[in-house]
Amino acid sequence: MVLSAQSTNTAVHQKTAWIDKALVVLMVIALSVQGPSLFALGSMDFTVGHALVGIVGALSVLRCFMARCPLTLPPVSLHILLGVYAVVTVLDAPQYGFGTMIFKYVFQYLVLVVVLNLLVLINNGKQSVRLITWGAWIVLALVLVNAISHAGAFIEYYSHPWDGHPNFATIFSGGVNLEATWPAMLGVFFDDNREGHVYLAITYVFAALVQSRAGVMLAVLALAYVILIKRDGGVLAKRIVVVVATAVFAVLFVLVGPRAISAHNAEVRAQQQAALAAATQETGPEDTSESTTPQGTPGRRGIWTGALKAIQDAPVLGVGAGNAMDVVRSLTHYPYREDNVHNYPLQVLVDFGVVGFAAFAVMAIVFLVHNIRARLMSSFGAFVVLYLIGSMIQFAGGELLVGFALAGYFAFGPNMQGGSAWVFGHGRVQKYLALDNAEAKGELDV
Secondary structure (H helix, E strand, O other): OOOOHHHHHHHHHHHOHHHHHHHHHHHHHHHHOOOOEEEEEOOEEEEHHHHHHHHHHHHHHHHHHHHOOOOOEOOHHHHHHHHHHHHHHHHHHHHHOOOOHHHHHHHHHHHHHHHHHHHHHHOOHHHHHHHHHHHHHHHHHHHHHHHHHOHHHHHHHHHOOOOOOOOOOOOOOOOHHHHHHHHHHHHHHOOOOHHHHHHHHHHHHHHHHOOOHHHHHHHHHHHHHHHHHOOOOOOHHHHHHHHHHHHHHHHHHHHHOHHHHHHHHHHHHHHHHHHHHHHHOOOOOOOOOHHHOOOHHHHHHHHHHHHHHHHHHOOOOOOOOOOHHHHHHHHHOOOOOOOOOOOHHHHHHHHHHHHHHHHHHHHHHHHHHHHHHOOOOOHHHHHHHHHHHHOOOOOOOOOHHHHHHHHHHHHHOOOOOOOOOOOEOHHHHHHHHHHHHHHHOOOOOO
16 A cells, blocks of 8 residues: 555655764764854854854754654743843944844754754654764864874973963864863763763863863763763762762862962062062053963953943843953953853843843753753753853853753753653654654554
């Protein structure tokens, strides 16, 4: 007998399911390998990585279209948040200029929607997580090969450490700090086994070698998540000892590592120079050269102080997406090179005011409550939790890998037991997948 059109589509989908898996792996790689900038739109750079994401995204859209799976969209709360960001940015444009950073949020949303529908096609949370680990290994290999090819930068740094990181061209945009951060965060997708332990150990050591305090912190948190929350048996006390020991080494790394020592020496030299200038009553223009530019935590303190002043000037609607640092530079009269305030909640408050911050805070709190109730069973949810923790000292917002993780969270829910009922199209998709599963088991009449 002749199969119905729907049955034919599901049969074709089953035979080509490998395409879905390949696209997920490729998407992880594309979201990581940003590369050089192709062009800029205001303060937002469009990189080779954006082009790769666009290509993989277009192929994913084509795949979903060919499979004729009903469209799935994120929850209404996410649309409200993005809408608030967009409206505030438009309202702020006459006074502060149009915040082109809003396009980064839009691009993040598009990635979320594409990946969400791709993962719905796969319809298997554990399998999707495994695919992400394949992509994570490839990304980590690229990062390590790139670092090894720039061994001279490490030799130069450790010969004469400074308050910063080894200088070399990175795979991830945003510099060496993010080069260590993202692979460490991808560690939450691994299981508590030898493979997971090796991956987590490599990301921890790499973060230490590039002197990334945020990377080391997130590597420790990823390790704690995998061996304590996702643990596969074993003595809990031993695992706690491992996490504590790793955390202690991380603290020592921050307090007495090469970067900390160089920062202390730089501070002492600055104090000596200030004392000498006061003694000789010589006052000159402030030296803003790279050698005296405050880096790391001291630099962040100055940025945060300026950000608090910016909030006082525009408390309700903020200054528009991505305009925070322009306002901070104007208020502090200091040429900070950063493109964000190194504290995402504070960034939201400056960019979008109390209105935008309230929308963000409500969504973040609800998200955390859902994950805590589910005991962080979702690796996708754990990734976003690590992002929220790390965002206290870095991240600018609109990061594409966060959109990817949110897609998995919405696709499989906080318990990793199926699609979330609060996404648009959930009912239609469940009917489609039920038909697909029935066809696979030969339970439909043909």
